[in-house]
Amino acid sequence: MQIDKNQLLRFTTAGSVDDGKSTLIGRLLYDSKSIFEDQIEAVENSSKKKGHEGVDLAMFTDGLKDEREQGITIDVAYRYFTTPKRKFIIADTPGHIQYTRNMVTGASTANAAIILIDARHGVIEQTKRHTFIASLLQIPHIIVCINKMDLVDYSEEVYNDIVGQFEEFSSKLLIKDVRYIPISALLGDNVVNRSENMKWYQGSPLLHELETLHISSDINKVDARFPVQTVLRPQREGFIDFRGYAGRVASGIFRPKDEVTILPSGFTSTIKAVHSDEGELEEAFAPMSVAITLEDDIDISRGDMIVKTNNQPEPKQDIDAMLCWLNTDEAKPRAKYTVMHTSNEQRAMIKEVVYKIDINTYNRNTEDKSLKMNDISRVKLRTTKPLMTDDYRENRNTGSIILIDESTNETVAAGMII
Incomplete structure (x- = not known):
């Protein structure tokens, strides 16, 4: 398949804290020679000051001072790089559960998502949460990178066990394409170059997968x-x-x-x-x-x-949506919010929380009607004036909304219309 060298691939990274997302991106940039010499020199000096023996690859993405001091990523860090085959934009999202809302932001325009799993821990709650969000946002390609394989002696058995865990729960989701790669971001195994330590793995390294992924347009070309x-x-x-x-x-x-x-x-x-x-x-x-x-x-x-005229959306004031609650404050019962839909801005009220998703089992909880940070729920909204909507699965642009708290002007939720 001929790859357009000017084609842009947007991908996001997600995983639990300390799974190695920033190190992985640093390895991608470093091994693909996509970093300027002065940047490398600055990071090498910073790494020496910290007492690291080699280059701390995570520092290529952890640009905020607070992140460097704490050693974690607390915001979505966007990075651009290019190879002879393709251009890329990376959204590196935080791993802590309280920053799950940032993953929604980073993944909203992504063509692919890299889900990192620590080989020592296997599939955990954050893995399921991030995968569910990727499914909800209809990201067409999921690449599961099972990282830190060097810490489990590059065990094929450990890798196969984690693949089985992931397939068991992801089979319940609407994901078109899932690929699995065993890697060591720290040492570079199967990131840019093939690993000599895992000859049992017959697939391609991560960069080759990213360079050859088929990018299909997510723009609806039928409904004007x-x-x-x-x-x-x-x-x-x-x-x-x-x-x-x-x-x-x-x-x-x-x-x-x-x-x-x-x-x-x-x-x-x-x-x-x-x-x-x-x-x-x-x-x-x-x-x-x-x-x-x-x-x-x-x-x-x-x-x-x-x-x-021959192809119209139905103006709606009663809207069903899957809502990701992003705010630290719990939703107020029947509180008024501002709903933003394309260029339309209306006042809206959450009429009902139909159910919440149990992120561990994907079961629907119809008893708990609260909306707290990181909750994913189906809700019914009522707007003051009609919105011209399409289902999110048919049209990302006219099927998405955000809710804004009128008193604080903070974005409290992102929603996909169903």
């Missing part, structure tokens, strides 16, 4: 959705009558002469022209930012959505 961000009314000479609706195409394709409907009003019109900063376009598709002009003068404002 254009959330309006702002209305353009230029007053320069020659443009006095110009009235365009600017925004980013969420999905589908828009062309001049397409018959469209404006939601939630239901008025119809025809696209007069599609404009970009380079002039008029024959078509616009996701994720392009454009301005659309219509043949008719219709009252349209921010938060409205332009869609194809």
Whole structure:
């Protein structure tokens, strides 16, 4: 299969604390020669000051002062690197349970997720939590890296046992592609180069898997959705009558002469022209930012959505969603929140917690109606005005929401509409 050398792969790393995520990324960067010499020199000096014999690879990603002092990653650290075959963006997410919410942020746009497992400990609760979130966010590729194999004497039996543990619980989830690699991030086994210590492993090292993964677009190309961000009314000479609706195409394709409907009003019109900063376009598709002009003068404002007349979402005020609670404060019963959906901003109330997911068994708990940090629940929301939604499985852009606490302006939850 021919790989596009300019193709960008976004992947996230997740696992429990001290499973070696930062060390793994450091090894990837170091062995693939994706680090500048001055960076290497700075980390080598810092490593010596700490008393390390060699280079502390984790320091290539643990850039925050607090992280270096504590030896942990407490925020999502984004890193960019490139190889002759592909470009990459890495989201290194924290391992502590109280920072699980950061994994939702790091994984929301990922094409692949690397789940790290400590070979000494096997599958633990955080492994299941991170895998469930990856499944919920519909990340198409999961690469399970069983790390620290050097500490279990590179045992094939230990590796096979952990693969069996992972397959047992992941079979209950909707995951398209799972791959397993035994590695030692610290020593470099099966990260960039094949391991001489695990000749029983017949697969490829991690970097080769990342370079050859098939990246399928997660953009819905069928359902045309254009959330309006702002209305353009230029007053320069020659443009006095110009009235365009600017925004980013969420999905589908828009062309001049397409018959469209404006939601939630239901008025119809025809696209007069599609404009970009380079002039008029024959078509616009996701994720392009454009301005659309219509043949008719219709009252349209921010938060409205332009869609194809023959393919419309159903405006909803009662919304079912899978919600990841991100805030340290528990959800308040029937409290009001601001819901953000594309460019639409409405007030909303959590009407009901239908069930919570037991992360260890994946059973549904219908008795506990509380929402606490890291809880994953199915909820019913009621909004003050309709939202033009699609199911998340059909359309990531129009199927996702966030909730904001009106009193603190903090993001308290991220949701996938079902």
